[in-house]
Amino acid sequence: MVLLFPFIKTIDVDHYNVFFKTLIYVIHVLYCFLVNTVFAFINNFTPRKCVPKIKNALLLKSATDCASLIRKGELTSFDLVSAYIERQKEVHPLINAVAYDNYEYALRKAAKIDNYLAQLDRHSSEFENLSTTKPFLGIPFTVKSSICVKNCKAIAGIVCRMNLEPCTQEHDGITNLKEAGAIPLSFTNVPTMCLWVESHNYVSGRTSNPYDIRRTCGGSSGGEGSVIGAGGSLFGIGSDLGGSIRIPASLCGVFGFKCSPNALPDNFHIPDGGKDLRHMAHLGPLARYATDLKEVTKFYCNDEQRKNLRLDEPTNMQELKYFYIDDISYLDAEPIANECRAVVHDVANELSKTNVTTQVKIDEFKYSCDFWFAQYQKAVDSKFDGLNGYLNNFDPNEALSVPYEMVKNILGFKTDFDLGALSLSFDIKHVKSFNEKYLNLYLEKFEAFRTKLIKMLSNDGVLILPAWPTAAPFHRELLFNRANLSYTAVFNALGFPVISCPIALNKNGLPLNVQIVAVPNNDKILFDVAIEIEKIFGGWKEAI
Incomplete structure (x- = not known):
């Protein structure tokens, strides 16, 4: 839509006659088909390659199982950490998911944990309470390289941040996981300033999909999705402003959770949009296993958030009502692939065996992308230039011209900034910036849309829809089909919790x-639904 009709707004198309509506849609479909065909043709000359199969059976155990084995003395943390270091090194030449490692620290920490457990009296209350006080004792995990961890750098794919001193402050969720016994193993790749849906920058390079290295892993938490999907990590922490947890989770076949506003810690992230973006920008976990996703979330948050999430309360699964949408494609998204539509129906059909399941059509989803841009503009407005300040460390003598850097990038001149990040920055500031009339129109429609969804789902409803309109695209293809954000970004605008769940390999x-969605502050039911879906469809699957 942005490339084809940059100044046509979806809301205006409603008023066109049938001929022009049809013409615009046909051009859109043909354009997407052309892009897909060209990229498929180009990549056809390079054979598909995926990460090697996992040889160490230890890497196939869940985090909760490994933690239990460590507490029992049947597994050492040192052996587990070593196994994951070995796996990360094995897959790194193929996927380039790790931006920089923390291996020496992790091994030292693991050895200390093993020594602590060896000396701990197994009849003491301290030992008996380990499963609740330190449920992830000795378990390694990965962290998106834009998240602040004490004594480590948060580079966020920005060249001028490479020489900054390590962080002196730490994201609360990381502190909570450390206190639960988990060990930060490595820091994963992102797009420049986390501002694109592919993970490429001029610090660490490009991250690839573990199932086909010709294809993208998504972004902006792409390194997390890639390394977890490759079996190089059990779980990790990412961030999500428009789908940045769920897109990599979906393209790399793992679970990813975007929470309700204020449900999880959200401080010390690069960039930081401030309190104005708190209702849209969230940090949270990705994991290979649904049970781990739930347990990690429980100990990632603080005591008050844990109480509000109510994750230990049972969910009456028989009383849940399911609604599903198999396509929200319009001018702001690629036409949905049949296989992506089919997995939504597969999930709905399985769940219909025990619950009421209803297919719905909600016309307002066609405005999804514009709803996100409108909410973003309302929250940030002129302050977006402040976010761009991260690209030059807020140096007033190094003013950044986004259009100029875009031209340099396209013409092949040296630049520190990825074209995807620059183009999205340009779109937000110029192409998708609404005047007061359009902003108010979209905000009015948005409030009606939000009210409609809340009424439909209530406290016992779950919406199922595609996670993405296609399987993982080829590298750089998203520069031309960027508006696929429609499938994810709308839920950041709405403030609805979402989990992306792996279903199958094509x-x-x-x-x-698929994505499963609930109303705000009803996050808890999604974890139990995700666990049920994992039981039915098998969850994460190794690359073959």
């Missing part, structure tokens, strides 16, 4: 996920 060995 005929090309690529993951297909």
Whole structure:
């Protein structure tokens, strides 16, 4: 839509006659088909390659199982950490998911944990309470390289941050996981300033999909999705402003959780949009296993958030009502692939065996992308230039011209900034910036849309829809089909909790996920639904 009709707004198309509506849609479909065909043709000359199969059976155990084995003395943390270091080193030349490692610290910490457990009296209350006080004792995990961890750098794919001193402050969620016994193992790749849906920057390079290295892992938490999908991590922490947890989770076949506003810690992230973006920007976990996703979330948050999430309360699964949408494609998203539509129906059909399941059509989803831009503009407005300040460390003598850097990038001149991040920055500031009339129109429609969804789902409803309109695209393809954000970004605008769940691999060995959605502050039911879906469809699957 942005490339084809940059100044046509979806809301205006409603007033066109049938001929022009049809013409615009046909051009849109043909354009997407052309892009897909060209990229498929170009990449056809390079054979598909995926990460090697996991040889160490230890890497196939869940985090909760490994933690239990460590507490029992049947597994050492040192052996587990060593196994994950070995796996990360094995897959790194293929996927380039780790921006920089923390291996020496992790091994020292693991050895200390093993020594502590060896000396701990197994009849003491301290030992008996370990499963609740330190449930992830000795378990390694990964962290998105834009999240602040004490004594480590938060580079966020920005060249001028490479020489900054390590962080002196730490994201609360990381502190909570450390207190639960978990060990930060490595820091994963992101796009420049986390501002794109592919993970490429001029600090660490490009991250690839573990199921086909010709394809993208998504972004901006792309390194997390890639390394977890490759079996190089059990779980990790990412961030999500428009789908940045769920897109990599979906393209790499793992679970990813975007929470309700204020449900999880959200401080010390680069960039920081401030309190004005708190209702849209969230940090949270990705995991290979649904049970781990729930347990990690429980100990990632603080005591008050844990109480509000109510994750230990049972969910009456028989009383849940399911609604599903198999397509929200319009001018702001690629036409949905049949296989992505099919997995939504597969999930709905399985759940309909025990629950009421209803297919719905909600016309307002066609405005999804514009709803996000409107909410973003309302929250940030002129302050977006402040976010761009991260690209030059807020140096007033190094003013950044986004259009100039875009031209340099396109013409092949040296630049420190990825074209995807620059183009999205340009879109937000110029192409998708609404005047007061359009902003108010979208905000009015948005409030009616939000009210409609809350009424439909209530406290016992779950919405199922595609996680993405296609399987993982080829590298750089999203520069031309960027508006696929429609499937994810709308839920950041709405403030609805979402989990992306892996369902199957397609005929090309690529993951297909669905999203499950609930009303705000009803996050808890999604974890139990995700666990049920994992039982039915098998969850994460190794690359083949």
